[in-house]
Amino acid sequence: MKVNSVLVIDDSDFDTYLTQRLIQKHTTIQKVYVCHDGAEALELMKAGNESSVFEGNPPQVIFLDINMPKMNGFEFLRKFSAQKENHKGISVYMLTSSSLDSDREQSLAFDVVKGHLQKPLSKELLEEVLAECNRSTGQGRASSSKS
Amino acid sequence: MKLTGTIESTLLRTLAVLASISVLEATIGFWVQLRTQESLQSYSSQTIPELIRTREISKTVDDIAHSSSSLGQIQTIEELEQAEKSYAAQKTAMDKLIGGNSPKELASNTLLPRALEEILDNTGRQLQMVRKQIELRNSFNKGQQETLSHLKKTMTSLETHFYDLSESVESGLAEIFSNKALSRMTLQKVTSEKWQQHHFDLNQVSEVLVQLTSAQTNLTALGVSESRLAIEGLKARFTEIIRDTAARIPLIKDRKPLPDLAANIDTLHSQSLGEEGLFALKTNIAQLSESIQVASELNNETDRKLSDAFGTFLQEMDKRSVQETEASRQRTLLGMGIVLGLGSLSLAIAFFFGRNYVYKRVILRLRSLTRQTKHITEGHLETEIDVTGEDELSELAKSLVVFRNNQRALNSAKEVLVEQGEELESKNAELRTFAYRASHDLKAPLLTIVGLSRLIREDLEDAPGQHKEEIDNLVKVEKVADDLSNLIANILRLTTADGEMEVERFSLHALAAKIEGNLQGLLQQNHVQMALDLPHEITLTTERVRVRQILENLISNGIKYCDPKKENRRVWIRARQTQDKVEIEVSDNGVGIPEEHQNRVFGMFERLSSQVQGSGLGLYLVKRHVERLSGRIWFRTSDQGTSFFVELPRVAKRSA
Numbered sequence: 001m002k003v004n005s006v007l008v009i010d011d012s013d014f015d016t017y018l019t020q021r022l023i024q025k026h027t028t029i030q031k032v033y034v035c036h037d038g039a040e041a042l043e044l045m046k047a048g049n050e051s052s053v054f055e056g057n058p059p060q061v062i063f064l065d066i067n068m069p070k071m072n073g074f075e076f077l078r079k080f081s082a083q084k085e086n087h088k089g090i091s092v093y094m095l096t097s098s099s100l101d102s103d104r105e106q107s108l109a110f111d112v113v114k115g116h117l118q119k120p121l122s123k124e125l126l127e128e129v130l131a132e133c134n135r136s137t138g139q140g141r142a143s144s145s146k147s
Numbered sequence: 148m149k150l151t152g153t154i155e156s157t158l159l160r161t162l163a164v165l166a167s168i169s170v171l172e173a174t175i176g177f178w179v180q181l182r183t184q185e186s187l188q189s190y191s192s193q194t195i196p197e198l199i200r201t202r203e204i205s206k207t208v209d210d211i212a213h214s215s216s217s218l219g220q221i222q223t224i225e226e227l228e229q230a231e232k233s234y235a236a237q238k239t240a241m242d243k244l245i246g247g248n249s250p251k252e253l254a255s256n257t258l259l260p261r262a263l264e265e266i267l268d269n270t271g272r273q274l275q276m277v278r279k280q281i282e283l284r285n286s287f288n289k290g291q292q293e294t295l296s297h298l299k300k301t302m303t304s305l306e307t308h309f310y311d312l313s314e315s316v317e318s319g320l321a322e323i324f325s326n327k328a329l330s331r332m333t334l335q336k337v338t339s340e341k342w343q344q345h346h347f348d349l350n351q352v353s354e355v356l357v358q359l360t361s362a363q364t365n366l367t368a369l370g371v372s373e374s375r376l377a378i379e380g381l382k383a384r385f386t387e388i389i390r391d392t393a394a395r396i397p398l399i400k401d402r403k404p405l406p407d408l409a410a411n412i413d414t415l416h417s418q419s420l421g422e423e424g425l426f427a428l429k430t431n432i433a434q435l436s437e438s439i440q441v442a443s444e445l446n447n448e449t450d451r452k453l454s455d456a457f458g459t460f461l462q463e464m465d466k467r468s469v470q471e472t473e474a475s476r477q478r479t480l481l482g483m484g485i486v487l488g489l490g491s492l493s494l495a496i497a498f499f500f501g502r503n504y505v506y507k508r509v510i511l512r513l514r515s516l517t518r519q520t521k522h523i524t525e526g527h528l529e530t531e532i533d534v535t536g537e538d539e540l541s542e543l544a545k546s547l548v549v550f551r552n553n554q555r556a557l558n559s560a561k562e563v564l565v566e567q568g569e570e571l572e573s574k575n576a577e578l579r580t581f582a583y584r585a586s587h588d589l590k591a592p593l594l595t596i597v598g599l600s601r602l603i604r605e606d607l608e609d610a611p612g613q614h615k616e617e618i619d620n621l622v623k624v625e626k627v628a629d630d631l632s633n634l635i636a637n638i639l640r641l642t643t644a645d646g647e648m649e650v651e652r653f654s655l656h657a658l659a660a661k662i663e664g665n666l667q668g669l670l671q672q673n674h675v676q677m678a679l680d681l682p683h684e685i686t687l688t689t690e691r692v693r694v695r696q697i698l699e700n701l702i703s704n705g706i707k708y709c710d711p712k713k714e715n716r717r718v719w720i721r722a723r724q725t726q727d728k729v730e731i732e733v734s735d736n737g738v739g740i741p742e743e744h745q746n747r748v749f750g751m752f753e754r755l756s757s758q759v760q761g762s763g764l765g766l767y768l769v770k771r772h773v774e775r776l777s778g779r780i781w782f783r784t785s786d787q788g789t790s791f792f793v794e795l796p797r798v799a800k801r802s803a
Contacts, residue, residue: 012591018598025605067587097591099636100583119591120598123605 005031007059009041011068037068038076063095077110586639597628637764652688656681675706678719689799693772700765705735736788
């Protein structure tokens, strides 16, 4: 599966900037959507399901932070997973500064989460994720990640 | 009864008479008035001259009417005589008026004289009535007085009778008492042997009880003092650690180029220390509640034994006292019959008192003691215990008081502990949340710095050969940020790793192999060879995460402090197990630990070389984990290398 579109959910503008820059610099991905918390992202996904917000190119990969205002990453995952129409081959990768095993376990418990990455995102991590997505059909979980 | 009956019937009769008299009075009064009015009305219809002339008559009639209406108020015979006198005078006056001054006019009208006559007759009849009434009243008074005096007489005779009776009762009682004393003497003489047996039995039970009580007291005291000592020790340790750290914090601040972060670390650090202390305290309290649990189990056992002993004792005593009473009764009968030769009444009384004595002295008290014991055993610690007397039963009761007081003390100690435990629990939870938040808030921007710095570096590297110095500086920024982020991660581990961890059974070899895999990057970077010399069968049943962190830290230290001058750099792990322990050795042929640093190897924020990356928390963390696992750690070092030895129980105490 070739990744063309990505959604980044993170409240830190520096981090979303970093992710965007790395994607632009090292990949062929055309579109990067940015949301600052879980609620905003849920709205965007809902709008995408109902209209043509994504212009026929909906995100196949979501980079998700855990600690965010309004709605944190776990809450987003709960609500996101609860809706069947969101399961159309979307891979969620946690991208967090938390190194707690408990956070890792909690996020990997969601089927939709394919990996748990520790910040900062680097060229190597990004390439690994894209390679994983290309290999899989977006259904199975590949060997998670390195910290 | 008879007397009262007489009085009652007399009173009733009198009341009936009085009632009928008043009814009579009222009827007569009404009738007289009615007739008088009628007469006066018909009289007043006569001519005016007649009226004027009869004014005087009318006045007299008024007088008579007045006196007739006041007739009802006559109480005494004197008043009656007075009324009769005035009636006679009025009658004379009336006769004169009617007969003397104007007989002609009056004779022509028969109404007035008839009315007047009637009035006078009525008054006369009324007066007779009143007289009768007064006479009756007087006679009743007299009868009452007679009854009273009769009553008085009867009372006096009764009193005398009672006096006589009581005198005879007294003398009878005196006789009975002297008989009782004699019978008791006999009884005591007869039963003294049996009583000695009882005393012995009572002593046995009381001794057992005293032993049980003192054992329980010791236990309780032990639990509390142990934990108090532990808490004192802990306090001292807190103070020491806090003093040490306070001295070191300025050093860290100087070393790190980011004063804000240093301040944050400061806070985080003191919080983690606080939590360590709290955790240790919590552990101690857990131990204390354990020992209290044991003590209270022993207590329950004591309770059970105590009430069993009492049950058996009471049964035995009941049985014996029945036998005793029976025996003493027979003996008393015999003794009385032969020796004293008293009448059957005295014997019965002696028997009653003898039985009563046994009953009061032993059985009643035993029953109440048993009841009190039962109450206390059921948890009613407010129960009062009767400790009067100087015999074995009161000894028993005193032991019971000691037992009850101990229970009370134990209960209040428990309450205090539970409260403290809850308080500590909530403080711990608060601190954990704080540590988590603080470390996240510290770490997140740091990681962003690393990311951005890398991005800049990559951008600069796109133009090869240029910006060499900038790239070098960015590498330094990344390194410093990495250091800080490791430090924070370690501090976070310190604050979160104190919680309860999962105890699991695992192979030491498998764990070491996994760590070796994780450390591949570091091994390659430093060109170090690693060897596992571990028997596969060694297993541990303990908190795996702690053992993992111990080994990870020791091995990565071995790699980091390798000797760059040596061609063949090595780290190796060995282990051997005894019956209940495992000794793990992590050795390297590195630079060794200089003598001047050897005494602060396990200190906080100690880094032995500025050439080596690290937070200075690794060995401190290792030592904490080893302590939590009830193990030991020591090391040997020379310029040829260093060996760390860790001895751990094979099975964690908690799961044993």
